[in-house]
Amino acid sequence: MRASGATLVLAVVAAAVLNAAVLCSGGFTSSFVRKVEKTVDMPLDSDVFEVPPGYNAPQQVHITQGDHIGKAVIVSWVTVDEPGSKLMTLNIYYEVGIGHTTRTFWFTTPPAVGPDVPYTFGLIGDLGQSYDSNRTLTHYERNPAKGQTVLFVGDLSYADNYPNHDNVRWDTWGRFVERSVAYQPWIWTAGNHEIDFAPDIGETKPFKPYTHRYRVPYKASDSTAPFWYSVKRASAYIIVLSSYSAYGKYTPQYKWLEDELPKVNRSETPWLIVLMHSPWYNSYNYHYMEGETMRVMYEPWFVQYKVDVVFAGHVHAYERSERVSNIAYNIVNGICSPVSDQSAPVYITIGDGGNLEGLATNMSEPQPKYSAFRGPASAMQRSLSRTGPMLTTVGTVTRMDMPYKLIPCGFSTDSGILLMILQLLNLEQLQSNGCI
Numbered sequence: 001m002r003a004s005g006a007t008l009v010l011a012v013v014a015a016a017v018l019n020a021a022v023l024c025s026g027g028f029t030s031s032f033v034r035k036v037e038k039t040v041d042m043p044l045d046s047d048v049f050e051v052p053p054g055y056n057a058p059q060q061v062h063i064t065q066g067d068h069i070g071k072a073v074i075v076s077w078v079t080v081d082e083p084g085s086k087l088m089t090l091n092i093y094y095e096v097g098i099g100h101t102t103r104t105f106w107f108t109t110p111p112a113v114g115p116d117v118p119y120t121f122g123l124i125g126d127l128g129q130s131y132d133s134n135r136t137l138t139h140y141e142r143n144p145a146k147g148q149t150v151l152f153v154g155d156l157s158y159a160d161n162y163p164n165h166d167n168v169r170w171d172t173w174g175r176f177v178e179r180s181v182a183y184q185p186w187i188w189t190a191g192n193h194e195i196d197f198a199p200d201i202g203e204t205k206p207f208k209p210y211t212h213r214y215r216v217p218y219k220a221s222d223s224t225a226p227f228w229y230s231v232k233r234a235s236a237y238i239i240v241l242s243s244y245s246a247y248g249k250y251t252p253q254y255k256w257l258e259d260e261l262p263k264v265n266r267s268e269t270p271w272l273i274v275l276m277h278s279p280w281y282n283s284y285n286y287h288y289m290e291g292e293t294m295r296v297m298y299e300p301w302f303v304q305y306k307v308d309v310v311f312a313g314h315v316h317a318y319e320r321s322e323r324v325s326n327i328a329y330n331i332v333n334g335i336c337s338p339v340s341d342q343s344a345p346v347y348i349t350i351g352d353g354g355n356l357e358g359l360a361t362n363m364s365e366p367q368p369k370y371s372a373f374r375g376p377a378s379a380m381q382r383s384l385s386r387t388g389p390m391l392t393t394v395g396t397v398t399r400m401d402m403p404y405k406l407i408p409c410g411f412s413t414d415s416g417i418l419l420m421i422l423q424l425l426n427l428e429q430l431q432s433n434g435c436i
């Protein structure tokens with residue numbers, strides 16, 4: 001496909017719209033359980049990959065947050081026959097295309113950033129373009145919690161599974177997810193399937209298709225590369241990190257994160273969420289310890305700055321940690337076991353969006369103490385029923401010296417391990433829904 005891309009930043013001028021829908025109960029919202037067996041990608045002539053009609057029709061339309069605070073969006077799309085598309089804006093509606101064929105989409109402007117602003121995120125990773133991928137996206141669209149933004153934890157199209165990293169599969173993926181991402185922002189994280197490093201076919205520059213197709217507002221958070229950046233959204237401060245960029249001391253990512261964490265004002269955004277692709281705490285026998293070196297570098301900061309929750313993908317399964325840290329080690333003392341630490345984040349792996357590689361089911365035994373729960377969807381649902389909400393501190397609490405809200409009813413899940421819904425509720429909503 002001879003595709004030309006276009007990206008524009010659109011300032012958001014409409015009034016903020018609060019989503020008043022509240023689904024308070026933690027737990028799960030679907031009894032669906034994904035089959036364990038490997039799946040296959042949908043064929044190129046699938047209806048979800050359909051090219052929109054009309055000469056040079058814009059396709060693969062997607063939006064993401066366009067600045068640091070949510071007052072802008074980045075709109076991107078692809079035209080096949082000729083470049084030169086334009087963007088016209090009309091309030092929260094936007095029209096892409098020029099002359100022959102234009103298409104219109106819309107989005108909801110986010111609420112102003114603030115400590116009591118409710119918001120609902122979808123959590124999806126490792127999506128791909130298989131029949132199960134389509135189920136995941138459908139479950140997300142139909143979830144009664146009505147996710148407003150997707151936090152995507154990496155591995156988008158899996159185009160690199162095809163000969164020569166066939167970019168046609170990047171195009172099909174863009175058309176497949178358009179039905180959601182053209183209407184609400186997805187916050188992107190780079191995974192290993194975005195690297196597209198293929199010196200055998202002369203491609204020596206990593207991340208080329210990903211960075212050309214999926215723009216992010218990294219400069220707005222003083223980042224120097226699109227692989228690590230931050231955005232504020234409602235009551236959350238979201239930091240995106242790159243498992244596949246240099247993160248050692250003195251590197252650009254290290255220096256950025258070192259400067260970034262002190263900037264987070266928990267009075268304004270009480271939730272501090274980190275996204276990355278490769279999990280730090282993973283007791284499956286897949287990608288085991290791949291995140292270890294990054295954990296060694298950054299975990300002390302996560303504890304110091306009291307990150308709430310870290311979401312990762314990569315392992316095609318679900319796992320949730322206790323609040324633990326493993327930062328006491330040095331080469332002299334040999335202390336290298338995770339310990340309970342109420343200043344530490346909860347680590348959640350949600351890497352089963354449905355890609356063709358299938359589920360991860362093989363775990364190290366016995367289950368490590370730090371691992372609060374792991375397992376297939378059916379077992380996870382039993383666990384949730386038994387133990388209740390996933391963040392267990394109730395109500396408004398003060399954690400260390402900062403006013404801090406942990407929302408006991410903040411999580412629900414859909415489809416077991418296919419995706420999660422993260423709901424940030426305010427005190428009034430919690431009370432009115434009987435959560436506290």
Ligand SMILES: [Fe+2]
Pocket residue numbers: 126155191192193277313314315
């Ligand atoms: Fe991955």
